[in-house]
Amino acid sequence: MVKTKASRLYGVMAQFDNPSTLVAAARETYAAGYRKINGYSPFPIEELSEAIGFTRTGLPLIVLAGGIIGGLGGFFMQYWMEVINYPLNVGGKPFNSWPAFIPITFECIVLCAAFAAVFGMLALNKLPQPYHPVFNAPNFALATRDSFFLVIESKDPKFDHDEARRFLKSLEAREVVDVEL
Amino acid sequence: MIQAGYTPPRDLKRVSTLALAVGALFFALLVFGLLVDRTQFFHAYLVGFIFWIGITIGSMALLMLQHLTGGAWGLIIRRVLEAATRTLPLMLMLFIPVLVGLNQIYTWTNRAEMDQVPVLREKAAHYLNPAFFMMRAALYFAIWSLMALLLNWLSLQHDRTADRRFSKRLQMISGPGLGLLILTITFASIDWVMSLDPAWSSTIYGLIFVASWSLSALAFGILVMSWLAKREPMNAVVRTSHFHDWGNLMMALVMLWMYFAFSQYLIIWSANLPEETVWFVARKHGGWGVIALGIVILQFVFPFLTLLSRAAKKSPQRLGMLALLILLTRVVDVIWLIEPSFNREHFHLSWMDLVAPFAIGGLWIATFAWQLQKRSLVPINDPQLEQALAAHAGH
Numbered sequence: 001m002v003k004t005k006a007s008r009l010y011g012v013m014a015q016f017d018n019p020s021t022l023v024a025a026a027r028e029t030y031a032a033g034y035r036k037i038n039g040y041s042p043f044p045i046e047e048l049s050e051a052i053g054f055t056r057t058g059l060p061l062i063v064l065a066g067g068i069i070g071g072l073g074g075f076f077m078q079y080w081m082e083v084i085n086y087p088l089n090v091g092g093k094p095f096n097s098w099p100a101f102i103p104i105t106f107e108c109i110v111l112c113a114a115f116a117a118v119f120g121m122l123a124l125n126k127l128p129q130p131y132h133p134v135f136n137a138p139n140f141a142l143a144t145r146d147s148f149f150l151v152i153e154s155k156d157p158k159f160d161h162d163e164a165r166r167f168l169k170s171l172e173a174r175e176v177v178d179v180e181l
Numbered sequence: 182m183i184q185a186g187y188t189p190p191r192d193l194k195r196v197s198t199l200a201l202a203v204g205a206l207f208f209a210l211l212v213f214g215l216l217v218d219r220t221q222f223f224h225a226y227l228v229g230f231i232f233w234i235g236i237t238i239g240s241m242a243l244l245m246l247q248h249l250t251g252g253a254w255g256l257i258i259r260r261v262l263e264a265a266t267r268t269l270p271l272m273l274m275l276f277i278p279v280l281v282g283l284n285q286i287y288t289w290t291n292r293a294e295m296d297q298v299p300v301l302r303e304k305a306a307h308y309l310n311p312a313f314f315m316m317r318a319a320l321y322f323a324i325w326s327l328m329a330l331l332l333n334w335l336s337l338q339h340d341r342t343a344d345r346r347f348s349k350r351l352q353m354i355s356g357p358g359l360g361l362l363i364l365t366i367t368f369a370s371i372d373w374v375m376s377l378d379p380a381w382s383s384t385i386y387g388l389i390f391v392a393s394w395s396l397s398a399l400a401f402g403i404l405v406m407s408w409l410a411k412r413e414p415m416n417a418v419v420r421t422s423h424f425h426d427w428g429n430l431m432m433a434l435v436m437l438w439m440y441f442a443f444s445q446y447l448i449i450w451s452a453n454l455p456e457e458t459v460w461f462v463a464r465k466h467g468g469w470g471v472i473a474l475g476i477v478i479l480q481f482v483f484p485f486l487t488l489l490s491r492a493a494k495k496s497p498q499r500l501g502m503l504a505l506l507i508l509l510t511r512v513v514d515v516i517w518l519i520e521p522s523f524n525r526e527h528f529h530l531s532w533m534d535l536v537a538p539f540a541i542g543g544l545w546i547a548t549f550a551w552q553l554q555k556r557s558l559v560p561i562n563d564p565q566l567e568q569a570l571a572a573h574a575g576h
Contacts, residue, residue: 060491064489091453093453099443099446099447099450099451100447100451102443102447103447
């Protein structure tokens with residue numbers, strides 16, 4: 001009975017009363033060698049992502065790629081239309097009137113970079129996610145109100161159920177619970 | 182008067198002396214130029230004057246911007262900007278040679294020539310004449326002096342008394358002040374630079390100067406901050422997060438300048454009217470076209486791409502180098518704006534065009550460094566100071 005429960009465990013969750021204890025606990029957990037950890041808070045805490053060892057994302061590169069694709073696409077879309085597909089003499093100007101292409105090129109850069117930012121963010125966060133095990137924890141609804149949570153996932157190579165529970169209890173947690181899958 | 186802890190570094194005295202020496206040397210060269218070629222001297226002098234008053238007035242714009250928006254970035258750089266605005270009396274004195282050389286610089290002073298074209302006759306009669314030109318210049322300097330006085334005096338009072346009313350008042354004058362500043366910069370740029378081609382006009386011209394003068398001022402401020410960041414006492418105060426914010430603002434100004442400058446080009450290029458295109462024709466042919474391309478690359482493309490990187494913005498050295506590059510490009514930009522008006526037919530650049538910015542710059546920096554020594558480098562009683570100095574400063 002106990003064995004099956006342990007195998008269906010998502011992780012161990014600690015509940016904290018304020019953001020500073022959460023950040024301190026997250027730092028200690030990271031320092032203790034746990035890597036698959038995550039924090040939950042009603043509002044963004046700048047230090048938290050750094051405390052759980054989450055420093056860099058690939059998002060800037062995705063946005064840059066989006067911007068470059070948008071810029072090239074926007075410019076050559078107009079080039080193709082004005083020079084190749086349907087050349088039209090407008091006021092005696094050359095077909096490749098690049099200054100006139102710049103505003104639309106700029107708009108395409110902004111549009112594609114913004115799309116890349118939104119969808120890239122969703123993809124990197126693995127959203128939308130209809131089911132997430134942390135909601136099985138009884139008090140987790142408070143994460144949108146006044147409670148702060150830290151989870152050590154069972155996927156962590158260093159994870160040992162009893163050890164993780166004992167460790168989190170030592171961090172001034174209000175409560176430590178198991179989170180089932 | 183200077184509070185313990187934020188006393189400006191002693192090196193400033195040496196900087197001041199050195200700048201004065203360099204300024205005097207280049208001024209001597211310029212005086213030699215005056216004897217050789219009087220007309221060319223005044224053309225080059227205008228280049229130097231326009232570049233450096235841009236930093237003075239641009240600093241005023243940034244100062245009011247940061248009083249309005251708040252934030253740690255503005256608090257740390259405030260004293261540098263304030264010292265820059267206190268070079269205004271020097272710039273007022275240095276304006277006198279422009280008035281002396283009015284006939285050499287501006288073709289609209291020749292009434293007989295202006296009267297031959299109906300439009301120019303009207304312009305000269307009602308607007309572009311020496312008497313009204315001087316009256317307007319006096320008005321710009323009066324408004325700027327009043328603003329600089331208020332900004333510096335209220336800030337000093339706030340330091341002394343810690344009375345929140347002073348910082349409130351600074352905020353209150355900054356809103357209308359910024360509006361007034363944009364108007365005066367617009368009129369001044371039209372009077373002093375655009376009127377070099379009295380028949381030509383562009384409605385976005387003033388805004389290009391608002392953006393480029395603010396850019397000059399910020400680049401100069403960043404350069405000074407990267408110098409101060411290596412020395413006592415600012416090495417304990419300035420953080421990489423502050424440089425990050427200045428880098429972001431510089432990126433915004435670089436883009437704003439390019440946006441205005443390109444808008445002007447696009448509209449004139451699209452309309453393709455002879456009376457408008459002459460201005461760009463003079464600035465695209467001969468060597469000027471290559472220089473224009475260089476300005477776009479060094480004042481927009483390269484800084485923009487560099488400033489995309491967070492690491493570049495957070496490094497005082499790299500941001501300082503970039504600021505220096507932008508400042509030097511700004512000098513070339515001012516030459517490009519002014520010099521082709523005098524020689525429309527062919528490329529002409531005088532050694533004096535390059536000497537004048539250093540001559541005036543020496544005096545300007547000497548004044549700036551002398552003024553910067555006078556006050557604490559950080560506004561000590563500001564309510565946001567504690568937050569700004571915290572390890573993880575907010576924005």
